[in-house]
Amino acid sequence: MTVNLKEKRALSNFLELLAFSSVKKFYPTAALKYTQVSSIENIYDFLLDCVDSGELKIAWEVKCTNENMICARKINDVDDKNTILNEDVMCDLCGHEFTVSPLDVYPYFEITNEYRELVREDLKKKRNRLKISMS
Ligand SMILES: [Zn+2]
Known part of the structure; x- marks a missing residue:
């Protein structure tokens, strides 16, 4: 069992929000609460994948x-x-x-420091692009 596309997106957004925040740690149940993914097992599997790939x-x-x-x-x-x-x-x-x-x-x-930095850098880039397109 894995998360579907929509759930995966919701979980990724959740992790990005955490990377912006000062939150140091979170429980799988927090992801369940904020993403409305129906199965805690699926969330847990997704989070373990993120450990493998370095976000967590x-x-x-x-x-x-x-x-x-x-x-x-x-x-x-x-x-x-x-x-x-x-x-x-x-x-x-x-x-x-x-x-x-x-x-x-x-x-x-x-959240690993590496992922936190990546997410923050991406935001800076997005802001800069926005500035360019609005000027
Ligand atoms: Zn006790």
């Missing part, structure tokens, strides 16, 4: 699993999730101790 970087966040008080405090950020799986961690907020399983690790994405 993927990283992982471990959240507290204490369900009694629905803590969900962020415990750790790692670039490679394998470095944290099966590690014993403790939440500094609620004191809950647990062993990290794949379900406790959440992906997020960051």
Whole structure:
């Protein structure tokens, strides 16, 4: 399953907007919310492709699993999730101790500096073209 043409365009626009903004990181659910692409799996696949092609970087966040008080405090950020799986961690907020399983690790994405610069350069060029055509 892949995103269709319209969805792909919406996702590309979303990434460009992020590249202009000061947003440092975002979750796949944010892309789902802003683009109205129907499937989170498709969005995730698209974002992974963008990691391959250099627009994005993927990283992982471990959240507290204490369900009694629905803590969900962020415990750790790692670039490679394998470095944290099966590690014993403790939440500094609620004191809950647990062993990290794949379900406790959440992906997020960051805009790479390279992509950010490309998008900003393109905008400058567009503005210049606009100036020329209006004068
Ligand atoms: Zn906690």
